[in-house]
Each structure stands twice: as structure tokens, then as C-alpha cells.
Amino acid sequence: MNFINLFQGVGTLFVQEPKIALARIVLILLGILLVYLGKKEILEPLIMIPMGFGMAAVNSGVLFLSASKIGTIFLEPMVTNTDELMNILQIDWLQPIYTLMFSNGLIACLIFMGIGVISDVGSVLKYPFTGMLIAMFAELGTVATFPIAHALGFSYGEAAAISLIGGADGPMVLFASLVLAEDLFVPITIVAYLYLSLTYGGYPFLVRFLIPKDLRGIVVKSSKKRNNISSKEKLAFDIIACIVLCLLFPSASPLFLSFFLGNAIRESGITRYAKLLEDVFLYSATFLLGLTLGVLCEASTILNPKILPLLVLGILALLLSGLGGIIGGYLVYLINNKNFNPVVGIAGVSCVPTTAKVAQMEVNRVTKFSFILEYAMSANICGVITTAILTGIYVTLVPLL
Amino acid sequence: MKDITFAFSVYLLGFAVSVFIAGLIKLVLFIIRKSSGNGVID
Numbered sequence: 001m002n003f004i005n006l007f008q009g010v011g012t013l014f015v016q017e018p019k020i021a022l023a024r025i026v027l028i029l030l031g032i033l034l035v036y037l038g039k040k041e042i043l044e045p046l047i048m049i050p051m052g053f054g055m056a057a058v059n060s061g062v063l064f065l066s067a068s069k070i071g072t073i074f075l076e077p078m079v080t081n082t083d084e085l086m087n088i089l090q091i092d093w094l095q096p097i098y099t100l101m102f103s104n105g106l107i108a109c110l111i112f113m114g115i116g117v118i119s120d121v122g123s124v125l126k127y128p129f130t131g132m133l134i135a136m137f138a139e140l141g142t143v144a145t146f147p148i149a150h151a152l153g154f155s156y157g158e159a160a161a162i163s164l165i166g167g168a169d170g171p172m173v174l175f176a177s178l179v180l181a182e183d184l185f186v187p188i189t190i191v192a193y194l195y196l197s198l199t200y201g202g203y204p205f206l207v208r209f210l211i212p213k214d215l216r217g218i219v220v221k222s223s224k225k226r227n228n229i230s231s232k233e234k235l236a237f238d239i240i241a242c243i244v245l246c247l248l249f250p251s252a253s254p255l256f257l258s259f260f261l262g263n264a265i266r267e268s269g270i271t272r273y274a275k276l277l278e279d280v281f282l283y284s285a286t287f288l289l290g291l292t293l294g295v296l297c298e299a300s301t302i303l304n305p306k307i308l309p310l311l312v313l314g315i316l317a318l319l320l321s322g323l324g325g326i327i328g329g330y331l332v333y334l335i336n337n338k339n340f341n342p343v344v345g346i347a348g349v350s351c352v353p354t355t356a357k358v359a360q361m362e363v364n365r366v367t368k369f370s371f372i373l374e375y376a377m378s379a380n381i382c383g384v385i386t387t388a389i390l391t392g393i394y395v396t397l398v399p400l401l
Numbered sequence: 402m403k404d405i406t407f408a409f410s411v412y413l414l415g416f417a418v419s420v421f422i423a424g425l426i427k428l429v430l431f432i433i434r435k436s437s438g439n440g441v442i443d
């Protein structure tokens with residue numbers, strides 16, 4: 001028995017193509033970096049720590065599966081033959097999660113149910129037109145990136161999935177890329193989650209750059225008395241909006257059902273279900289999502305020539321969406337006779353609740369007396385709804401192109 | 402040009418549906434508050 005067969009993780013480095021071996025080492029180091037950045041909370045730790053571990057482990061634990069085949073016992077994403085799949089399900093330990101939760105979009109729906117439980121739609125019901133207007137402006141990247149991506153050589157499906165990074169909603173990108181861009185869904189989803197983690201650090205600079213300090217400090221005076229929204233009203237909205245959106249876009253109906261059902265459970269006061277969806281479903285699905293995405297990052301993934309333009313397009317989509325959101329904020333500021341804080345615009349980018357927090361924090365840097373969180377949450381949750389609508393439109397129309 | 406037209410159509414359709422949903426919210430609140438005798442918002 002020689003060294004290569006005894007320590008196969010190391011041994012395979014010497015028998016693989018040099019560029020694959022090098023890519024494995026780079027990905028192991030990147031995995032360590034993601035864990036570090038997650039621990040430091042520079043990137044989202046809930047995703048990055050399991051993803052970093054998965055990435056490092058899958059590129060370390062490569063072995064000889066047979067005399068001619070090198071691989072891992074984590075999972076096989078590209079298997080299509082049913083007999084082969086049945087074999088792999090009994091060998092690769094994460095294959096059941098991938099096949100039964102990931103590739104059918106269930107994991108995205110579970111996360112969406114959790115998001116529904118933690119979202120209070122009361123602010124949406126108080127300011128529906130303001131929220132929707134800002135949220136639609138904040139979808140600028142979601143549509144403007146589409147023709148650019150197609151011009152760079154991506155297929156229509158891939159271009160649509162990449163554009164949805166601009167919607168800043170991880171589960172939506174995952175769902176759309178599984179439907180529209182199966183071959184590229186791993187890199188698209190990883191890029192989406194990496195960049196979404198960066199919105200917390202990047203958007204404050206965009207806000208400071210585009211909105212002068214005196215406008216950031218505007219205190220919004222409420223001229224109308226607005227009644228509080230009751231649970232009954234929120235529940236009525238949930239069921240009606242769910243039915244209408246499912247009628248309009250059946251191909252995205254799992255996402256609509258998940259979000260509105262989660263929210264309906266919150267508003268119904270079924271605390272045991274609410275705790276189940278938030279504490280168990282949301283966090284289990286987020287953990288498994290991070291781990292599975294990490295494990296999918298095998299060396300061949302980063303050697304795909306489409307990765308570099310994808311990285312550029314992802315950041316462009318989020319930048320355009322942030323820009324669009326701020327334009328929307330300015331528009332509402334003008335419509336309301338300057339009685340509106342345009343910083344709310346950034347919250348239209350639907351990274352719940354990160355961008356709403358960014359908006360309030362940026363206002364707090366200027367004045368402690370301006371409280372915009374309710375407007376920001378309205379725009380934020382409307383952003384989730386508008387991104388789901390655009391996902392539905394893309395998933396419905398792109399296959400017809 | 403076809404791609405830009407498509408993207409613009411997607412945006413317009415999304416905008417129309419969003420405004421429709423916002424209008425629906427107002428309508429739902431109006432009906433609920435009218436039927437329960439409470440004040441109507443806005």
C-alpha cells in the first residue's frame with residue numbers, strides 16, 4: 001500500500017489535473033476564510049459557517065471511488081438516472097437532503113415560511129402604495145441586469161436567475177435558478193448569498209453617497225391618523241393576496257403559499273406552529289442550505305468560465321437595485337411634498353430585515369429624532385412580495401422565449 | 402433590443418401587479434372596517 005492510497009484526500013491531489021488540485025486548495029482556504037468572516041460577522045454567520053465547513057471538507061475529502069473514478073461521498077448533484085440515484089442515495093450522506101429538499105425547492109419554501117413568521121405585514125397594510133412603489137423601484141437591478149447578462153452569453157434562463165440576485169432574496173434566487181438555470185444554480189446561489197451578506201456593509205456607503213446629510217435627517221410628520229392594523233385584517237390580506245398571486249403565477253405558487261402561510265400562522269396566534277416554523281424549520285433549512293451549498297462547491301465549480309461574469313453581474317444587480325430604491329425614495333419624497341425621508345428607499349431592496357435596519361441606522365447617524373423603521377419595514381416586506389412577483393413572471397415567461 | 406423590450410415588459414407587468422396588490426390591500430381593509438363599523442384608513 002502506497003501513500004497515495006493510504007491518505008487519499010492528499011493522494012488525489014497528486015493524480016488530478018494540476019488546475020483541479022490547485023482549485024481544491026484554493027477552495028479549502030476560501031472555506032476557512034468564510035468561517036472566519038462569519039465568526040467576525042462581516043458575512044452572515046448562519047449561512048457562512050456551515051458553508052465554509054462544507055466547502056473545506058468536500059475539497060479535502062476526495063477519494064478514489066473506483067480504479068478510474070475520483071470523487072466524494074458527500075453528494076452527486078448531476079445524477080439523472082433513477083437506478084444510479086437509488087445507489088447514490090444509499091452511499092452519499094447528503095444526497096437525501098439534496099434530492100428530497102434542495103433540488104425540488106422545498107428548502108427555499110421552508111425558509112420562506114420562516115420569513116413569513118418573522119414578518120409583520122402591519123406596516124405594509126398601513127402604507128401599501130408607498131411600500132410597493134419603493135419596492136418596485138428597488139427591483140431595477142432585477143430587470144436591468146437581464147439584457148446585460150444575455151448579452152454576455154448567458155441563456156435566457158440563466159440571465160433571469162442572475163438578475164434575481166438584484167431582488168436580494170436568497171430563497172427566491174435558489175428557487176428561480178433551480179427552475180431556470182439548473183446547470184448554474186450552485187454558483188448563482190452562492191454568489192447571491194455571498195453578496196446578500198455584504199449588503200449590510202455596502203449599502204450604507206451608497207446611501208451616504210447619494211443622499212445629502214440634511215435629507216437623511218428628515219423627520220417625517222404624520223398628518224393623518226392611521227388606525228392600528230388588527231390580526232384579523234392581516235390574516236384577511238394574507239389569504240386574499242396568496243390566492244390572487246397563486247392565480248396569477250402558478251409556477252411560483254409554492255413561494256407565495258409558504259410566505260403567506262407563515263405570516264397567517266403568526267397572525268392566527270398559533271404560537272406552537274409559529275415556534276416550529278421559526279425555531280425549527282427556518283434555522284434547520286438555513287443550516288442545511290449553507291452546508292449543502294458549501295458541499296456543492298467542488299473544484300470544477302469555480303473552474304467554470306461563467307463564474308467571473310457572474311460575480312460582476314451579481315454585484316451590478318444589487319448596486320442597480322440599491323440605486324433604484326433610493327430613486328424611489330426620492331420620488332416619494334417629492335410626491336409627499338418633501339415630508340418623507342428618502343433613505344427609506346434602500347429598504348425596498350428586500351433583504352429582510354437587513355436593509356430596513358441599514359435605513360434606520362443611517363438616519364440615526366444624523367439624528368436620533370427621526371424614526372423611519374415602520375416605513376422601512378413596509379418597503380422591505382413589499383420588496384419580498386415584488387421579488388416573488390418578478391420571480392413568478394420570469395419563471396412563467398422565460399420558458400416561452 | 403428584444404431583451405430590453407422583454408425586461409421592460411417584465412418590469413411593467415410587475416409594477417401593474419404590485420399596484421393591484423396595493424389596491425387590493427386598501428379594498429380588503431375598507432370592506433373589513435366597513436363591515437365591523439370601524440374607521441377606514443386613509
